[in-house]
Amino acid sequence: MLKEIRPAVVLLVALTIVTGLVYPLGMTGIAGVLFPVQAQGSLIEKDGKVIGSALIGQAFTSDRYFHGRLSATTAPDPQDATKSVAAPYNAANSGGSNLGPTSKALAERIAADVEALKKDNPGAAVPVDLVTTSASGLDPDISPAAALFQVLRVAKARGLPENRVRALVEAQIKGRTLGLLGEPRVNVLELNLALDGLTS
Amino acid sequence: MTFIGWIQIALFCTIIVALTPIVGGYMTRVFTGERTLLSPVLRPVERLLYRLGGVDETREQHWLTYTVAMLLFHVAGFVILYAILRLQDVLPFNPAAQGAVAPDLAFNTAISFITNTNWQNYGGESTLSYLTQMLGLTHQNFLSAATGIVLAVTLVRGFARTSAKTVGNFWVDMTRCTLYILLPVCIVFTLFLVWQGIPQTLGAYVDATTLEGGKQTIAIGPVASQVAIKMLGTNGGGFFNANAAHPFENPTALSNFVQMLSILVLGAALTNVFGRMVGNQKQGWAVLGAMGALFLAGVLFCYWAEAYGTNMLNALGITGGNMEGKEVRFGIVGSALFAVITTAASCGAVNAMHDSFTALGGMIPLINMQLGEIVIGGVGAGLYGMLLFVILTVFVAGLMVGRTPEYVGKKIEAREVKMAMLAILVLPLMILGWTAIAVAYPPAVASMANAGPHGFTEVLYAYSSQTGNNGSAFAGLSGNTFFYNLSGAVAMFVGRFWVIVPAMAIAGSLAQKKMVAASAGTFPTTGGLFVGLLVGVILIVGGLTFFPALALGPIVEHLAMQAGQLF
Numbered sequence: 001m002l003k004e005i006r007p008a009v010v011l012l013v014a015l016t017i018v019t020g021l022v023y024p025l026g027m028t029g030i031a032g033v034l035f036p037v038q039a040q041g042s043l044i045e046k047d048g049k050v051i052g053s054a055l056i057g058q059a060f061t062s063d064r065y066f067h068g069r070l071s072a073t074t075a076p077d078p079q080d081a082t083k084s085v086a087a088p089y090n091a092a093n094s095g096g097s098n099l100g101p102t103s104k105a106l107a108e109r110i111a112a113d114v115e116a117l118k119k120d121n122p123g124a125a126v127p128v129d130l131v132t133t134s135a136s137g138l139d140p141d142i143s144p145a146a147a148l149f150q151v152l153r154v155a156k157a158r159g160l161p162e163n164r165v166r167a168l169v170e171a172q173i174k175g176r177t178l179g180l181l182g183e184p185r186v187n188v189l190e191l192n193l194a195l196d197g198l199t200s
Numbered sequence: 201m202t203f204i205g206w207i208q209i210a211l212f213c214t215i216i217v218a219l220t221p222i223v224g225g226y227m228t229r230v231f232t233g234e235r236t237l238l239s240p241v242l243r244p245v246e247r248l249l250y251r252l253g254g255v256d257e258t259r260e261q262h263w264l265t266y267t268v269a270m271l272l273f274h275v276a277g278f279v280i281l282y283a284i285l286r287l288q289d290v291l292p293f294n295p296a297a298q299g300a301v302a303p304d305l306a307f308n309t310a311i312s313f314i315t316n317t318n319w320q321n322y323g324g325e326s327t328l329s330y331l332t333q334m335l336g337l338t339h340q341n342f343l344s345a346a347t348g349i350v351l352a353v354t355l356v357r358g359f360a361r362t363s364a365k366t367v368g369n370f371w372v373d374m375t376r377c378t379l380y381i382l383l384p385v386c387i388v389f390t391l392f393l394v395w396q397g398i399p400q401t402l403g404a405y406v407d408a409t410t411l412e413g414g415k416q417t418i419a420i421g422p423v424a425s426q427v428a429i430k431m432l433g434t435n436g437g438g439f440f441n442a443n444a445a446h447p448f449e450n451p452t453a454l455s456n457f458v459q460m461l462s463i464l465v466l467g468a469a470l471t472n473v474f475g476r477m478v479g480n481q482k483q484g485w486a487v488l489g490a491m492g493a494l495f496l497a498g499v500l501f502c503y504w505a506e507a508y509g510t511n512m513l514n515a516l517g518i519t520g521g522n523m524e525g526k527e528v529r530f531g532i533v534g535s536a537l538f539a540v541i542t543t544a545a546s547c548g549a550v551n552a553m554h555d556s557f558t559a560l561g562g563m564i565p566l567i568n569m570q571l572g573e574i575v576i577g578g579v580g581a582g583l584y585g586m587l588l589f590v591i592l593t594v595f596v597a598g599l600m601v602g603r604t605p606e607y608v609g610k611k612i613e614a615r616e617v618k619m620a621m622l623a624i625l626v627l628p629l630m631i632l633g634w635t636a637i638a639v640a641y642p643p644a645v646a647s648m649a650n651a652g653p654h655g656f657t658e659v660l661y662a663y664s665s666q667t668g669n670n671g672s673a674f675a676g677l678s679g680n681t682f683f684y685n686l687s688g689a690v691a692m693f694v695g696r697f698w699v700i701v702p703a704m705a706i707a708g709s710l711a712q713k714k715m716v717a718a719s720a721g722t723f724p725t726t727g728g729l730f731v732g733l734l735v736g737v738i739l740i741v742g743g744l745t746f747f748p749a750l751a752l753g754p755i756v757e758h759l760a761m762q763a764g765q766l767f
Contacts, residue, residue: 006253007253007371008276011252011255011273014253015343016335018378019339023387024425028400028425034391038399039399039424041406052408055447056418058412060412065411094323096525097556098674100757103766104767106512114516125517128520128523132526135525135550136440136442139527141527141529177453181534183528183529189411193411196411
């Protein structure tokens with residue numbers, strides 16, 4: 001049995017170097033050459049400054065912008081590091097609400113949000129993805145229904161004709177991959193960037 | 201439930217079945233030492249490793265030596281990983297200046313990764329340095345996956361060999377599995393994932409100024425290389441806290457689909473390796489058939505429950521299913537299918553928060569884990585777990601007709617049945633035992649995020665996941681406490697090795713036996729009757745063991761939801 005100690009140590013160290021250093025560092029090098037944009041996080045720059053990532057949602061609260069999903073991410077409390085406070089779209093601490101189907105807190109939150117949204121667009125059905133938190137808290141997308149639901153509010157806040165904003169949303173809708181996989185969606189940051197372009 | 205949803209499920213199953221004989225054929229060549237397409241490149245590397253380690257590749261080991269070699273390898277792996285976690289603050293590749301990991305959390309995490317569990321009581325982007333993610337975790341993702349595969353192959357050799365004293369050489373199997381199977385696939389897979397949008401960089405976290413003028417710090421890192429092996433090796437430990445729900449770990453519908461395939465491909469192929477090695481591929485297909493039946497039942501039920509939604513949403517007139525804790529790009533079907541796959545295998549990556557699933561939808565992942573993750577299962581672990589149930593099934597069949605049971609030409613006798621039972625009993629012992637202790641211990645109860653039966657389910661899920669070496673969570677539970685770190689580590693360790701050692705003992709004992717020629721009295725194990733019996737035994741054993749606990753958790757929660765009760 002003792003003679004098994006040498007291969008245990010030597011092979012562990014050798015395979016550790018191969019799979020723990022050579023492989024990830026080699027892949028970093030190759031990926032950086034082949035896909036330089038994606039490898040760095042698909043960052044979007046405007047006037048030389050990074051304004052976000054195409055894949056990471058960000059918080060929108062102004063009526064002038066389309067809003068994304070609700071986000072349950074948190075950050076450490078500046079007063080007391082052992083506690084955490086709500087910090088929507090904190091891209092350095094992803095996570096969901098983890099509230100279950102019989103949670104009173106969740107039921108109250110959804111009911112209040114539905115009431116508020118109905119004021120934005122009376123008569124229209126509230127899309128489910130506008131009143132639920134995403135799994136990562138960083139969902140970059142909303143459903144086409146959720147984007148169209150907000151057209152009225154955004155058009156009013158910007159003083160734009162409603163059909164122009166609606167056409168913009170429709171142009172931003174991405175279908176299923178190969179017509180088959182996933183769900184149709186609209187990237188909120190890209191939509192809002194296009195919206196800013198529209199006004200100017 | 202939508203038509204296009206069903207098409208996605210059907211497409212997934214078709215591709216897995218189509219890949220099984222192809223990948224199975226390749227893996228068989230690797231483990232029988234034959235030349236493969238990659239030999240010209242990899243053979244010199246392989247030889248060099250043997251020379252350094254003093255390994256004689258022609259010398260095989262007795263099952264006990266093989267097991268000891270495996271355990272020694274894990275002890276050494278644990279020491280290295282624990283050291284890296286504790287020392288990461290002074291080691292390089294730490295641009296976010298993460299501090300050293302606390303002793304109890306480091307202990308839990310080290311056990312978690314050497315046992316292929318990848319249970320995480322921490323959030324990756326807020327706790328670990330790049331070096332820890334690469335040298336600590338990525339490398340254990342490879343080695344714990346390889347361990348599972350080689351142990352399954354060893355058990356298969358036990359069935360396939362006649363009057364043999366040895367079962368293989370652990371060092372050769374490990375090296376070949378890593379070099380010829382895991383590494384090449386991961387290299388291609390990593391590049392695919394980066395193309396889809398997963399970062400692969402050593403650069404520091406990015407500070408962005410958002411459109412509305414807010415500050416956003418975006419965590420990045422060498423993510424793709426870790427995600428590739430985390431999926432292929434059914435490890436499941438996320439680079440980020442939100443795991444495969446994070447847009448940087450799973451950016452597109454296509455990356456999601458391929459990641460789901462990668463979770464099951466090796467596990468399914470191993471059933472074919474089994475068939476080939478025992479000389480009849482139909483034996484492998486029968487095992488895969490039983491797994492497939494359980495899998496489809498789970499997918500159907502989970503998809504239905506999530507598409508139905510919750511009463512609180514339906515009462516407000518909100519349609520579209522239960523989207524709490526799910527991502528838009530995956531939708532209901534992509535999330536439900538992923539949840540069933542990740543718990544059918546011992547993967548444990550999640551692309552939606554299981555804690556926010558409906559009561560019944562969340563029960564399916566729970567049941568998958570409690571059955572021992574034998575529905576395709578973790579790489580290797582699924583096959584050897586399933587073969588334990590096969591032994592039990594042919595034993596039951598033998599009892600019915602009063603004849604010594606046989607399976608693929610080997611007589612199944614007292615020793616094998618005892619060992620199989622020993623391994624299967626670990627599940628109730630660890631899952632129900634620890635859950636009972638936790639719910640009677642006030643500090644552990646305080647960790648629950650949801651009140652009522654859902655809180656109980658969080659704890660039951662935690663120990664089911666850790667004992668089964670899955671690693672997914674009802675993540676509301678605050679697991680980073682002394683009690684959960686320690687009890688979880690025990691559950692993971694016992695859940696892994698208490699199954700492995702008896703399985704290896706069976707391998708050794710079977711290898712020594714002679715082949716028995718099939719006769720008219722032999723129970724055919726390639727037909728529908730056998731598949732049905734196997735599924736029945738699995739469900740009866742699992743059902744009798746866990747139904748009372750499930751009744752206290754998800755079932756009572758579902759009834760409460762129907763009655764409009766909130767907690």
